Amino acid sequence: MNRTVVITGTTSGFGRDSVRLFASQGWNVVATVRKETDLAIHDDLPNVKTLLLDVNDEGADTAFAEQAAARFGGIDALVNNAGYYHMGPVEAASMEQIHDQFQTNVFGLMALTKAFLPHFREQRSGVIVNISSISADQGYPYTAVYAASKAAVAAFSEGLNVEMADFGVSVKAVFPGAHATRIFTKIDQAGDIPEDYQSGMQRFFGMQGTGSSPAVTAKAIYQAVTDGRIEQVRYYTGxxxxxxxxxxxxxxxxxxxxxxxxxxxxxxxxxxxxxxxxxxxxxxxxx
Known part of the structure; x- marks a missing residue:
């Protein structure tokens, strides 16, 4: 019987490439999108079912987990890919932006993971892959809030990896470097940035390359799900x-x-x- 993976945030970038990679390898895929207009995005792939999910809607997670499991008769892996990117000096960020960054990248991820844990625990198998960031390993300037959210994802993944070990469930984190994905076109930028910061921002972001293809990270996600290394948590890519x-x-x-x-x-x-x-x-x- 074909295995089944749930992948969140699949309209572009890592998520979309991961859907196509898993599907090409014979997996059934439950792919999530936030907008009804995107529900047909994977219609060319017969073994992919696309469902609506807003990862910030924590109250919907339990019902979604049951719906996802029912699509193909079970779930073997969960890839928490959905997220967004806040950029700018901390001084210029509103607390609403900071809370929103953690709501999507941390609390939404934790809530969805919680919804799937009983399923994995009861079947005594499963892999959860969370998308962190290389900035979680060392905070980058002007993305300190984003880096902090991804550091939380890394620590959560490590702790949960040990917590679920008795049940044959593996929890992992992928740490991408710079990649050419649409997340950087959907930046939530801090407003009213003081002029004093402009030269430092230009200097730092000028150091960054354009990044590699998101397909590189999709391959790392696939490896993390399929390599059988239940004890390995960290996977670096790019x-x-x-x-x-x-x-x-x-x-x-x-x-x-x-x-x-x-x-x-x-x-x-x-x-x-x-x-x-x-x-x-x-x-x-x-x-």
């Missing part, structure tokens, strides 16, 4: 996503942070330029 933990191992956390901070404030060292380059894997460096 050139900078892979580079950050590697460079941290090379330099140690304190030295790495010093190098990153210097680079982000406009004073990158020659060592930093050698280790982290735009769109390339870091070189091996003898220390």
């Amino acid at each position: 050139p900078d996503g892979v580079a950050v933990p590697r460079v941290k191992r090379l330099l140690g956390a304190d030295w790495y942070w010093e190098e990153f901070r210097n680079a982000a404030t406009g004073n990158p060292s020659d060592l930093w330029k050698s280790l982290v380059t735009q769109g390339k894997e870091p070189v091996e460096f003898a220390l």
